[in-house]
Amino acid sequence: MAILVAGGAGYIGSHVCKLLHKRGFSVVVYDSLIHGYRSFAKWGEFVQGDIGDAECLSLVFTRFKIDVVMHFCAFIEVGESVAEPEKYYKNNVQNTITLLEQMRKHGVNKFIFSSTAAVYGMPERMPIAEEDRKAPINPYGKSKLMVEQILEDYAQAYDFRSIRFRYFNAAGADPDAEIGEAHVPETHLIPLILDAALGRRESIKVFGTDYDTKDGTCVRDYIHVNDLADAHIRGAEYLLDGGQTSYFNLGSGSDFTVREMLETVRRVTGRDFKVVEIERRPGDPPYLIASSDKAQKILDWKPGFSLEDIVRTAWVWQKCLADKTLT
Numbered sequence: 001m002a003i004l005v006a007g008g009a010g011y012i013g014s015h016v017c018k019l020l021h022k023r024g025f026s027v028v029v030y031d032s033l034i035h036g037y038r039s040f041a042k043w044g045e046f047v048q049g050d051i052g053d054a055e056c057l058s059l060v061f062t063r064f065k066i067d068v069v070m071h072f073c074a075f076i077e078v079g080e081s082v083a084e085p086e087k088y089y090k091n092n093v094q095n096t097i098t099l100l101e102q103m104r105k106h107g108v109n110k111f112i113f114s115s116t117a118a119v120y121g122m123p124e125r126m127p128i129a130e131e132d133r134k135a136p137i138n139p140y141g142k143s144k145l146m147v148e149q150i151l152e153d154y155a156q157a158y159d160f161r162s163i164r165f166r167y168f169n170a171a172g173a174d175p176d177a178e179i180g181e182a183h184v185p186e187t188h189l190i191p192l193i194l195d196a197a198l199g200r201r202e203s204i205k206v207f208g209t210d211y212d213t214k215d216g217t218c219v220r221d222y223i224h225v226n227d228l229a230d231a232h233i234r235g236a237e238y239l240l241d242g243g244q245t246s247y248f249n250l251g252s253g254s255d256f257t258v259r260e261m262l263e264t265v266r267r268v269t270g271r272d273f274k275v276v277e278i279e280r281r282p283g284d285p286p287y288l289i290a291s292s293d294k295a296q297k298i299l300d301w302k303p304g305f306s307l308e309d310i311v312r313t314a315w316v317w318q319k320c321l322a323d324k325t326l327t
């Protein structure tokens, strides 16, 4: 079976490619490298192209017989999406439609989409279940929800089946440290703390210490990137076995505060760093915890990595990163 991994040179996509390859799938990575790395695309064929480029996509679908498309391409910075919404709607929505249309034109009808917990906005209850209210509060989350709705309509109108995976906080790295998280700019908590532990960042900022949580800081659900990769393979198998269009939360169900994360990093790395506590950041919900019961039940998926594993693998990767320039 051949899988086209759009955005396969990025953080999550590259981990999925490695696991797909290991499990015997043929992989074609399609990435513009706007935020990805050529060196991350080492499993399967690589095509440099933009998903907004219908002609290039058409050539790829003609050359390779693709069974399933996994779509990781997106702009992902919430703050930037507020400042430059057009950029987000164009890449995350308009370009996704171009990809979907090329798939249909070439008779490819199975699709896995990277959605996000951001579609829930400020959730009303925890843990969050898939049917809970969707009310994204920024253009990034809205762009993802729009694609989700498009996929529902495609399922109604066409012979087209898809899965939307709503990831919670993707974290950790390949245990062999071949690939890992390297966003520019980095906005995710764990790499930022690890950078502080490595002395490459003067301090780590904690936004808000007066939330109604166990220690006053925000609570998040961290899921190892290889657990996400495993879910994608199960998703592909589900669609290949005739499974219908569906959507799943992907989280570990864990509830770690920012302060607990800081403590875990100190313990795993054996290093201390400066922490600066400042006021809350607008739009940060106090809790974001997934119920992933549906994925467990339907896809037989279960996260296998602990928070310690997440921090340990990310730490090994972050130390490797210090010695090399990614290309």
Ligand SMILES: NC(=O)c1ccc[n+]([C@@H]2O[C@H](COP(=O)([O-])OP(=O)(O)OC[C@H]3O[C@@H](n4cnc5c(N)ncnc54)[C@H](O)[C@@H]3O)[C@@H](O)[C@H]2O)c1
Pocket: 006, 007, 008, 009, 010, 011, 012, 013, 030, 031, 032, 033, 034, 035, 036, 037, 049, 050, 051, 052, 071, 072, 073, 074, 075, 076, 091, 095, 114, 115, 116, 117, 166, 167, 168, 169, 170, 171, 183
């Ligand atoms: N990282 C997280 O915690 C997280 C959480 C929820 C959802 N997601 C979603 O998961 C997906 C992957 O996230 P990531 O952290 O791996 O991001 P990433 O930036 O590392 O990877 C995205 C990849 O897509 C490529 N890309 C972007 N636009 C493109 C285009 N128009 N054409 C071709 N390639 C393009 C980039 O070059 C990059 O390699 C995104 O859709 C993101 O919204 C991520």
